[in-house]
Amino acid sequence: MSRALSTQVDLEIAINGYITPGEDYFDREQQEKRPRPTPLPGPPNAESLARMISNARKSKKGKIGIRDRICCHQWTWFTMATGGVANVLHSVWTPYRADWIWYIGLIFFLLNLCLFIMNCILITMRFIMVPGSFMHSFLDQMESLFIPSVVLSTATIMINTCEYGIPMTGPWLQHTMEWLFWIYIVVSVIASAGMYLILWSTQIFPIHTMTPVWVFPGYPLLLTAPFASTLIAANTTAMNNPPINRLAIAMCAIAVQGTGFLISFMICAAFIYRLMTQKLPRDMQRPGVFISIGPSGFTVAGLVSLGQQSQVVIPDSFQGSTHSVIILRLLSTIVGLWLWGLSIWFFLVSVGSLWKYVRPERKMPFQMTWWSFVFPNTALVTATLALATALGSTGLRICGCVMAALLIVVWALVLMSMLKCLWNRQLLWPKELEGD
Known part of the structure; x- marks a missing residue:
């Protein structure tokens, strides 16, 4: 030295x-x-998955086939971006009621449903073909952080089902989604607390490697308020359906949403400390910076939407005051504006962190974390549109629509990059076996 x-x-x-x-x-x-x-x-590292695949192939030496590529499938493939875009399009459709927007959103919803089923099949095949890889996924430092993505994908599907399904069907779907809401509340709490306990018991994450991806196990909690507001709005739209227990759903969602936001807020504070001492993350970790947008964005979208529905949620005698609805609407809007500013700030920091890649000689290698360019930003767009409705602001509504259009462009670019990397054997490819 x-x-x-x-x-x-x-x-x-x-x-x-x-x-x-x-x-x-x-x-x-x-x-x-x-x-x-x-x-x-200690626990297996990122390279141990390739060794497990190699051991699974010892009995059949030869070229890498489709089975070997399936063995490389990971939890990171459960992207919520497509379902998030469907949610954004429904938020855009709500004030304008344009049929073409609704049908495009429906296409994204169905595509997300197909992708979810495909990922469930592929990840199950990997666990069967590579014995021990299921437990490995809980012990791997990178993959374990993305296990909650399957819970998030399920939540986006249920939110889209409320938006596109309940108004078009009978009461049976509404009752089903109401039961699924309560099941999701329990699952999200157990999944979040359980995943963090596993990480804290088996992993060591030095502060100099910290990124907002550490927030990901808490993300299932952040979709409870958007889920509740969507379910209540769908019940209100389908006037022929019997009313659900709106007050209990709203209050429970707010409690869980607050827990998820506070957990995420504390972890994001650690990320600020990491930035002050270690500068921005490395190239492969840079897309994860956008995950910091989601906690405040989803909280704004959920709270403001619930506040605007106070008249159908709050009984006339709630807390003995006839002004409860007005107070809750005003309070939700003020809190929403407060947290919306935080989401905008993180958005600016996240976009600014990509500035160096504008130069041709600087390239960021594609990884599945690129979908972080889309899903957290869907929260920002829906939050902006919710505030536009609450404030009656045409400017905010136009801004939200422009952001939604740009988000769809980003979604298409990330999708094309992913398909290109799949074709060029840069994804789902066992690196250690290239020389076989």
């Missing part, structure tokens, strides 16, 4: 009492050829 580096380290120890490891900490250690301690046995 050079004298200048030693002085810098000594100075940091003297001031802080500890050394903050940087992203180049281990690379610098290798360059200096210092002896590294023998690593302690």
Whole structure:
């Protein structure tokens, strides 16, 4: 170690009492050829999945086939972006009632449903063909963070079902979605708490590697208020259907939504600390910055929408006040504006983090985390449109529609990039087996 580096380290120890490891900490250690301690046995790393696939193929040496590619399927393929776009299109359709917007949203909903079924089949085939890979997914540092994506995908499907299905069907679907709402509340709480407990018991995440992806296990909680507001709105639209227990649904959703937002807020605070000490994440982690937009965006969309439906949610005698509806509408709008500003700020930071990729010589390798460019931003768009309705603002509504159009363009670009990487064997390809 050079004298200048030693002085810098000594100075940091003297001031802080500890050394903050940087992203180049281990690379610098290798360059200096210092002896590294023998690593302690721990959970499988990212390379162990490829070794598991290799062991599964030992009995049939040869070219890599479709079975081998299926073995590389991971939880990250459960993207919520397509269902999120369907939700955005429904939010755009609501004030304008244009049939063509509704049908495009319906197409995105059906496409999302097909993708979800396909991913369920592929991930099940991987677990069957590669024994032990199911438990491995809970112990892998990267893949384990995305396991809740299957819960989020289910939530987006149920939200889309309320939007596009309940007004067109009889009471049976409404009753089904009401039961599914309560089941989702229980599942989201258990999945979030359980996943964090598994991570805290089996993994070590140094602060210098922190990204907003750490928020992902808490994301299932963040869709409870949007789910509740959509279910109540669908019940109100379908006037022939019997009323549901709107007050209980709304209050429970607010409680769970608040829990999810506060958990996400605290983790995002750790991300700010990481940015102050370690600069922006590396290229492969950069798309995950957009995940920080979602917590405040989904909370705004859910709370403001519930506030605007206070007249059908709150009984006349609620809390003994006849002004409860007006107060709740005003309170939800003010809180929504407050958190909407936070979501806009994170959006600007996230877009600014991509500035260096404008230069031709700078390229960001494609990963499935690119879908983070879409799904968290669907929360921002729906939040903007919800505030436009609450405030009666034509400017905000036009801004939300423009954002929705740009979001669909981004969705198409990410989809084309994903298909290109699939064709070029950059996705679903066992890297260690290329030489076989």
